[in-house]
Ligand SMILES: Nc1ncnc2c1ncn2[C@@H]1O[C@H](COP(=O)(O)OP(=O)(O)O)[C@@H](O)[C@H]1O
């Protein structure tokens with residue numbers, strides 16, 4: 001296993017991560033690494049352990065065992081927008097910029113308004129924004145501290161196709177400019193289209209790490225589409 | 240943490256309806272409960288001990304009087320719920336335990352003393368009252384009822400006594416037939432007839448003789464005595480309180496009724512505002528999904544709890560001072576004690592805030608946390624207001640243990656102690672609150688561990 005694209009040493013690396021919630025095994029011996037500017041999609045059915053993995057990387061949860069090497073700044077974008085609906089776009093950005101101890105708060109706010117093209121909605125309350133715009137603010141907050149790695153948990157959930165398209169453009173730009181982006185999704189077509197590298201989780205185990213083409217090949221290359229190849233890959237491995 | 244606090248205040252400012260309800264509802268509830276307690280009409284339990292020997296009869300001036308043991312007991316028990324006890328120590332124990340709110344003791348020499356009222360050597364009969372002033376509302380109720388009873392008894396007695404005395408006086412002034420038991424009837428001359436006889440004797444003595452002068456002095460005295468004794472008659476009716484009450488406080492620290500009502504109103508308000516705000520605002524962090532974000536960074540879970548408790552204390556100080564300022568127009572509040580009052584608010588606020596944090600950290604969303612906060616707070620408040628003597632001793636003990644576990648009781652004590660000199664010990668209440676803050680803070684922190 002290991003990243004194939006981009007250059008240099010890994011910016012984030014995990015070794016044998018395991019996590020259980022009581023009897024429930026959420027993550028079992030998961031290892032991977034990612035380099036600068038890499039776009040890594042974590043895919044798997046619901047309950048596979050995607051959120052658990054990302055929240056361990058984000059520092060929200062402690063793994064039961066395993067080791068982790070992460071950069072000082074790591075951005076976290078939870079699945080459900082972690083925003084205060086009664087505060088405006090700018091107020092939310094300002095609050096989290098202060099909490100993240102961003103050096104120049106005002107500059108960071110302007111940068112994020114510019115990058116997410118939310119300048120015109122800056123004084124609107126979050127509660128009045130569309131789901132797509134809320135998700136943009138959600139991501140903007142994850143990016144406030146200019147992290148080396150950005151973690152996105154199911155970022156496209158609840159967005160319509162056009163909003164989704166714009167989201168991925170934004171994410172690709174971000175990776176292009178050197179940020180390592182790790183996202184989770186259970187949308188296989190999306191992963192196939194945008195993930196230059198995929199980590200497949202099933203029942204808490206990492207069962208595949210590579211490109212979508214490599215996954216196609218692994219099941220003989222005869223399946224009609226990626227989704228069919230994915231399902232067959234999991235079934236052949238008892239999931 | 241300052242930024243989080245600012246954020247919460249901003250959110251509150253943007254939610255005027257919620258804030259309005261959050262303040263108005265507890266204030267109305269608090270004031271209603273506080274003042275409803277002042278008009279409590281239920282019968283308190285009072286121990287009744289009669290030490291007067293069965294065999295004794297009560298007589299004043301030869302006539303059998305109607306005031307016997309049975310009547311005294313019936314009179315009392317129509318006003319309070321009587322609990323008959325066998326001994327003084329049993330009465331004391333019941334009062335101390337809070338099983339009854341007071342004990343009325345009729346001493347064994349009561350009838351002798353009563354009878355002495357109509358004799359030439361009167362002593363003041365005394366009934367004894369033991370009270371437990373744990374609960375000022377009930378204590379004042381019992382005071383009222385016992386003094387009403389004693390006043391009534393006193394009225395009957397003083398009328399009889401003055402009637403009796405009046406007969407003696409009439410006899411003395413006008414003369415007549417006096418009937419003494421065993422001796423029988425005999426004739427009393429009376430001052431007026433004596434004077435008439437003396438005047439007749441005087442006219443037979445020579446003018447200027449020593450005997451006539453001496454007789455003049457006696458006649459003058461007789462006339463004066465008659466006139467003045469006539470004046471004494473209405474005065475006798477003013478002997479209003481032949482029986483006196485000897486009151487002993489056995490247990491409890493009392494404060495004025497007004498103070499207690501204010502303390503209850505303020506504490507109930509403090510409780511709902513603080514518990515609802517802290518629980519709701521903590522649950523909001525999770526409902527808005529911001530929880531994982533803010534506890535991940537520089538504000539840890541403990542930091543978040545401290546912020547919420549601070550928010551709760553700030554709100555409790557603001558709302559409580561407003562309420563007290565409003566109440567000061569209706570009742571008297573000793574503003575010289577303002578520093579102590581502030582201390583009590585801070586302590587109570589901290590206790591309720593920690594309690595609210597524990598509730599908020601175990602609920603996933605604001606609605607659930609508000610509902611939980613209500614469902615838990617209300618019964619605790621009411622249990623803390625159950626007066627001793629209204630339930631049996633064992634149940635009361637259980638209630639006392641139970642309410643010591645929640646912030647309401649120490650907060651109420653602190654408030655009462657702060658409002659009035661004679662109230663509960665402020666220091667004890669503050670220490671109790673500190674323990675509660677620590678316990679619920681730890682509980683809340685533990686509950687937060689489960690969430691991300
Ligand atoms: N807080 C939690 N308490 C108990 N079980 C959990 C918790 N979070 C996740 N799980 C369990 O861990 C497994 C992985 O969950 P998750 O990482 O959320 O999956 P995914 O994001 O891939 O849908 C699931 O079986 C889920 O039920």
Ligand SMILES: [Mg+2]
Pocket residue numbers: 050051052079154
């Ligand atoms: Mg998930």
